[in-house]
Amino acid sequence: MLEQIDLTKTMEKEAYREEIAQMELTLARMQRACKEQKIPVIIIFEGFDAAGKGLQINKLIHPLDPRGFHVYAMKKETKTEQMYPFLWRFWTKTPEKGRIAIFDTSWYRHVSVDFFEKKLSKEERNLAYQEINTFERTLTDDGAVLIKLFLHISKKDQKKRFEKLLESKETAWRVSREDLERNKNYDGYKSILENMLEQTETEYAPWTIVEATDKKYATAKIYATVIHQLEEALKKRTVQKEEKQTEKQEKKQKLFEASVLSNADLSCSYTKEEYKERLQKLQKKIAVLHSELYRRRIPVVLGFEGWDAGGKGGAIKRLTEFMDPRGYVVNPTAAPTEVEKNHHYLWRFWQNMPKAGHIAIFDRTWYGRVMVERIEGFCTKEEWQRAYREINDMEAHLANSGAIVMKFWMQIDKDEQERRFKERMENPEKQWKITDEDWRNREKWEQYEEAVNEMIIKTSTSYAPWTIVEGNCKYYARIKVLETVVNEIEKRLKKTD
Amino acid sequence: MLEQIDLTKTMEKEAYREEIAQMELTLARMQRACKEQKIPVIIIFEGFDAAGKGLQINKLIHPLDPRGFHVYAMKKETKTEQMYPFLWRFWTKTPEKGRIAIFDTSWYRHVSVDFFEKKLSKEERNLAYQEINTFERTLTDDGAVLIKLFLHISKKDQKKRFEKLLESKETAWRVSREDLERNKNYDGYKSILENMLEQTETEYAPWTIVEATDKKYATAKIYATVIHQLEEALKKRTVQKEEKQTEKQEKKQKLFEASVLSNADLSCSYTKEEYKERLQKLQKKIAVLHSELYRRRIPVVLGFEGWDAGGKGGAIKRLTEFMDPRGYVVNPTAAPTEVEKNHHYLWRFWQNMPKAGHIAIFDRTWYGRVMVERIEGFCTKEEWQRAYREINDMEAHLANSGAIVMKFWMQIDKDEQERRFKERMENPEKQWKITDEDWRNREKWEQYEEAVNEMIIKTSTSYAPWTIVEGNCKYYARIKVLETVVNEIEKRLKKTD
Numbered sequence: 001m002l003e004q005i006d007l008t009k010t011m012e013k014e015a016y017r018e019e020i021a022q023m024e025l026t027l028a029r030m031q032r033a034c035k036e037q038k039i040p041v042i043i044i045f046e047g048f049d050a051a052g053k054g055l056q057i058n059k060l061i062h063p064l065d066p067r068g069f070h071v072y073a074m075k076k077e078t079k080t081e082q083m084y085p086f087l088w089r090f091w092t093k094t095p096e097k098g099r100i101a102i103f104d105t106s107w108y109r110h111v112s113v114d115f116f117e118k119k120l121s122k123e124e125r126n127l128a129y130q131e132i133n134t135f136e137r138t139l140t141d142d143g144a145v146l147i148k149l150f151l152h153i154s155k156k157d158q159k160k161r162f163e164k165l166l167e168s169k170e171t172a173w174r175v176s177r178e179d180l181e182r183n184k185n186y187d188g189y190k191s192i193l194e195n196m197l198e199q200t201e202t203e204y205a206p207w208t209i210v211e212a213t214d215k216k217y218a219t220a221k222i223y224a225t226v227i228h229q230l231e232e233a234l235k236k237r238t239v240q241k242e243e244k245q246t247e248k249q250e251k252k253q254k255l256f257e258a259s260v261l262s263n264a265d266l267s268c269s270y271t272k273e274e275y276k277e278r279l280q281k282l283q284k285k286i287a288v289l290h291s292e293l294y295r296r297r298i299p300v301v302l303g304f305e306g307w308d309a310g311g312k313g314g315a316i317k318r319l320t321e322f323m324d325p326r327g328y329v330v331n332p333t334a335a336p337t338e339v340e341k342n343h344h345y346l347w348r349f350w351q352n353m354p355k356a357g358h359i360a361i362f363d364r365t366w367y368g369r370v371m372v373e374r375i376e377g378f379c380t381k382e383e384w385q386r387a388y389r390e391i392n393d394m395e396a397h398l399a400n401s402g403a404i405v406m407k408f409w410m411q412i413d414k415d416e417q418e419r420r421f422k423e424r425m426e427n428p429e430k431q432w433k434i435t436d437e438d439w440r441n442r443e444k445w446e447q448y449e450e451a452v453n454e455m456i457i458k459t460s461t462s463y464a465p466w467t468i469v470e471g472n473c474k475y476y477a478r479i480k481v482l483e484t485v486v487n488e489i490e491k492r493l494k495k496t497d
Numbered sequence: 498m499l500e501q502i503d504l505t506k507t508m509e510k511e512a513y514r515e516e517i518a519q520m521e522l523t524l525a526r527m528q529r530a531c532k533e534q535k536i537p538v539i540i541i542f543e544g545f546d547a548a549g550k551g552l553q554i555n556k557l558i559h560p561l562d563p564r565g566f567h568v569y570a571m572k573k574e575t576k577t578e579q580m581y582p583f584l585w586r587f588w589t590k591t592p593e594k595g596r597i598a599i600f601d602t603s604w605y606r607h608v609s610v611d612f613f614e615k616k617l618s619k620e621e622r623n624l625a626y627q628e629i630n631t632f633e634r635t636l637t638d639d640g641a642v643l644i645k646l647f648l649h650i651s652k653k654d655q656k657k658r659f660e661k662l663l664e665s666k667e668t669a670w671r672v673s674r675e676d677l678e679r680n681k682n683y684d685g686y687k688s689i690l691e692n693m694l695e696q697t698e699t700e701y702a703p704w705t706i707v708e709a710t711d712k713k714y715a716t717a718k719i720y721a722t723v724i725h726q727l728e729e730a731l732k733k734r735t736v737q738k739e740e741k742q743t744e745k746q747e748k749k750q751k752l753f754e755a756s757v758l759s760n761a762d763l764s765c766s767y768t769k770e771e772y773k774e775r776l777q778k779l780q781k782k783i784a785v786l787h788s789e790l791y792r793r794r795i796p797v798v799l800g801f802e803g804w805d806a807g808g809k810g811g812a813i814k815r816l817t818e819f820m821d822p823r824g825y826v827v828n829p830t831a832a833p834t835e836v837e838k839n840h841h842y843l844w845r846f847w848q849n850m851p852k853a854g855h856i857a858i859f860d861r862t863w864y865g866r867v868m869v870e871r872i873e874g875f876c877t878k879e880e881w882q883r884a885y886r887e888i889n890d891m892e893a894h895l896a897n898s899g900a901i902v903m904k905f906w907m908q909i910d911k912d913e914q915e916r917r918f919k920e921r922m923e924n925p926e927k928q929w930k931i932t933d934e935d936w937r938n939r940e941k942w943e944q945y946e947e948a949v950n951e952m953i954i955k956t957s958t959s960y961a962p963w964t965i966v967e968g969n970c971k972y973y974a975r976i977k978v979l980e981t982v983v984n985e986i987e988k989r990l991k992k993t994d
Contacts, residue, residue: 038839083794083853085898091847096839123620127897130627134890141883142841297580342535342593344639350588356580386638393631400624401582 001197001209002190004260004460004468007154010214023223024063030230031064031100037237038097040144043226044106047151048193049179050161051212053104056151059219060226061102069100074109086110086128087135094139107132111196116182116189129199136205145233146205147226150197151212155186191462198461203386209457221256260456260468261449264411269473282482283322289489290323290359296496297356299403301395302485303365306410307448308438309420311471312363315410315481320361327357333364345369345379345387346394353398365407366391370455375447388458395464404492405464408481409456412471414445498694498706499687501757501957501965504651507711520720521560527727528561528597534734535594537641540723541603544648545690546676547658548709550601553648556716557723558599566597571606583607583625584632591636604629608693613679613686626696633702642730643702644723647694648709652683688959695958700883706954718753757953757965758946761908766970779979780819786986787820787856793993794853796900798892799982800862803907804945805935806917808968809860812907812978817858825856830865842866842876842884843891850895862904863888867952872944885955892961901989902961905978906953909968911942 011019034041043060045053057071072093081089087107095101111132115125140146153161162183165171182189201207208225212218270278293300302319304312320328331352340348346366354360369391374384395405412420421442424434441448460466467484471477508516531538540557542550554568569590578586584604592598602610608629612622637643650658659680662668679686694704705722709715767775790797799816801809817825828849837845843863851857866888871881892902909917918939921931938945957963964981968974 040840080852083796084850085894085900087894088847088850091844094841094844096836098839123623126620126623131890131894131897134894138843138887138890139841141887144841299580339593342595343537344591344636344641346635347588347591350585353581353585355577390635390638393628393635397582397584397628397631400628403582 002194006263007213009211009217011217016216019220026227027063035098040095040097041100043147044103045149046108048153050158051151051153071102073104140204147229148207151210153212158183203389224256260453264468264470266470266472268470268476270475275475278479285486287322294357299354299356300359301405302361303407304363305367307412310410310412311474311477312410315478318478328359330361371451399463407466409468410471411468416472499691503760504708504710506708506714508714513713516717523724525560532595537592537594538597540644541600542646543605545650547655548648548650568599570601637701644726645704648707650709655680700886721753757950761965761967763967763969765967765973767972772972775976782983784819791854796851796853797856798902799858800904801860802864804909807907807909808971808974809907812975815975827858830861868948896960904963906965907968913969
């Protein structure tokens with residue numbers, strides 16, 4: 001869940017002031033409403049050291065009525081606390097109905113810092129994940145709102161912040177030996193955090209990743225997130241009277257949505273010569289790897305999604321051209337048949353999952369649930385929100401059984417799509433490729449963009465990552481797909497050598 | 498969940514005929530209704546070998562329209578099936594909406610038979626539990642009804658059945674070497690199954706244990722269970738029109754409810770001399786064990802529940818009399834205060850959980866949620882149904898952290914209670930012990946009985962077992978409590994030697 005995060009986000013001072021002034025009023029109002037509705041609220045701050053948790057907590061409580069919240073700074077367990085189950089010190093601090101408890105690091109300390117310091121085994125950590133999920137579910141089932149914020153900064157930024165703190169005597173004490181140790185092993189620690197986020201991302205207590213490089217941006221995003229989640233909770237309790245306020249707020253919330261797609265550099269390109277040369281090399285490689293996969297009985301699942309005319313077909317063609325046709329299947333995914341509609345939406349994809357040693361390529365996938373079905377209202381909001389978890393679970397099950405699972409998003413911009421649509425209409429050989437529906441979908445570009453951004457953040461996992469393929473140049477896109485597949489297979493083969 | 502099951506249950510031929518004839522009609526009607534409502538139904542048969550799964554499936558499908566169901570006999574995985582994730586062969590067989598899929602052994606094979614044969618490690622098994630729970634949740638979230646039946650027979654009975662099958666050539670082939678192996682290691686295999694039942698008991702897909710010693714009883718219970726669960730599902734979909742039918746059916750369902758309490762032999766007793774002698778020995782022992790627990794930092798949680806005047810207080814007094822008062826606390830549980838009501842119902846008990854090395858004794862416990870709160874309507878049906886899982890999760894968390902967790906139910910009969918109530922009223926020293934509420938509760942004896950039976954079955958786990966204490970003779974009851982505590986502590990100390 002961290003791979004696709006853009007840490008360069010910032011916010012202008014002017015915009016910040018304006019946003020914050022408004023949101024402070026809203027937050028204060030929300031606090032009162034939660035008190036009235038007797039909703040207990042738990043906000044936890046997790047993330048990299050020196051990401052600014054303390055500062056952000058200060059900002060967050062600024063507009064709140066101090067009689068209604070309690071900040072708990074949870075440090076290393078005391079000797080006494082160690083004599084209890086690790087969740088005990090949190091259970092006893094859960095807030096009364098209508099009050100807010102804010103945790104500066106929380107029960108996640110146990111599965112991050114403690115695990116990094118080898119205080120618990122992998123098996124114990126995995127058990128703790130289960131216990132955490134159970135704990136959070138028990139609280140939220142009872143009506144609590146649980147807001148989980150993860151403050152993310154880069155290794156470089158973190159180092160800079162430590163150095164600055166160390167410069168002055170007044171702040172140097174805040175940097176511990178352990179902090180520096182975790183900075184040195186940033187990548188190792190990051191993969192522990194990544195695993196933690198994946199294993200504890202649930203529909204009842206989802207994570208929000210806060211890009212914390214720019215403090216103003218982070219504050220604004222935290223404000224917006226808290227407001228949004230409280231509003232959702234209040235909506236469930238009461239019939240929302242201030243419909244307009246909500247819409248306005250929703251627009252504000254959108255400002256802070258992670259935008260994966262807009263980061264793609266669509267100017268990437270190859271000349272025809274570069275393309276041909278690379279293509280040949282990669283295709284030869286993949287043919288060899290394919291038989292190696294077969295020999296070692298490793299199954300591969302490749303999912304392709306992307307804008308209409310994004311170049312899925314072309315990429316799949318180049319990918320498979322030199323593969324042994326007995327060892328792979330391309331599964332095109334059309335609208336579900338009557339029989340398929342009468343099953344669980346994942347059922348039809350299970351039919352086509354690969355045997356060990358085989359490759360299954362899906363041209364459009366189960367992600368339809370959180371794109372077209374979401375946007376066209378073919379399923380309920382509850383259903384598509386639940387689907388992120390269901391899909392992650394399915395892909396985890398595949399990966400656990402030994403499969404390589406990869407997903408590609410073919411990204412082009414709106415102009416490029418128009419160009420390709422027109423080209424298709426003018427070319428009699430390609431006219432079949434374009435329908436009225438394609439033009440209709442195009443009108444919903446913004447809605448799709450929002451859905452895709454959310455989808456990629458929530459379902460890009462270490463065991464089944466998304467790759468965004470910059471697709472304005474078809475040559476570039478095809479090579480990137482091939483390269484990514486080759487790299488991933490080589491990585492796996494090395495591991496199982 | 499198997500410990501408290503009574504395998505001696507039988508059903509008279511006459512009663513059987515009558516019950517079955519009625520239920521066959523109901524089942525056929527239910528099948529039609531599910532088809533109409535497009536509810537997919539999955540029924541799985543698990544349990545000990547030779548418990549009669551095949552026979553029972555035959556009985557179950559007898560009244561059904563054969564066009565609407567499919568029986569899958571799932572044996573060992575084929576070579577091809579082994580090349581997929583283990584859930585693949587089940588995913589692909591999930592039924593269409595409105596159809597019934599019946600599995601003769603299911604995905605649980607992987608975590609029972611395969612695990613017994615050491616085909617997977619403990620860690621892999623635990624991962625499989627998670628995958629199974631996820632799979633079942635994914636299906637039921639989508640509206641599927643999942644009925645999980647576990648057919649239970651004793652080791653002796655199983656052996657007898659195998660012997661009978663082996664007698665004749667025509668049936669001998671049905672007994673495999675593996676079957677006999679599992680019979681030989683019945684207890685080891687049983688504890689694997691016990692763990693499986695505990696880890697996969699969820700509110701969305703609960704287990705039903707079928708006492709399968711008597712085939713007629715088992716058939717009738719399976720019929721009643723399937724009818725009951727289908728009816729519940731249909732109720733959710735449609736406004737139930739045939740209220741009367743349901744009530745009648747609910748009464749029928751009650752016939753088959755596991756009845757733990759009625760099995761208690763209340764004639765057990767000790768003379769005063771026997772009592773004194775045993776008491777002295779045990780109290781000496783517990784004093785020694787108590788300091789050993791302290792030395793080894795093992796926490797102990799003891800919960801006491803039981804009928805009013807059941808003898809909780811007396812038992813607790815004898816238990817603690819010779820313990821070091823710095824090492825234990827008795828927590829009486831009254832009706833929750835305003836502050837406590839404003840927290841999660843488990844919160845107030847977390848406040849009093851013991852530190853490592855200490856003993857916490859609860860006089861009345863968190864089980865109030867599924868007894869008084871259920872019966873008096875202080876919480877919703879959904880809430881108390883969810884509570885079994887929440888309580889098991891909490892006790893598992895305590896046990897995982899090293900605690901000994903035990904629960905006692907003080908059982909007396911209604912006459913004995915009346916005798917004690919009257920005695921209390923007549924004795925000025927004891928009058929404070931009896932209130933009008935006690936008499937009011939007594940009127941709800943049958944409701945409590947039902948709730949307690951369900952509670953004990955669903956929350957008696959290997960890590961936190963219930964002990965039913967036969968309490969008509971106070972001497973006997975006190976000794977049994979002390980003995981059970983002593984045994985459990987000694988068992989643990991041996992393990993951690």
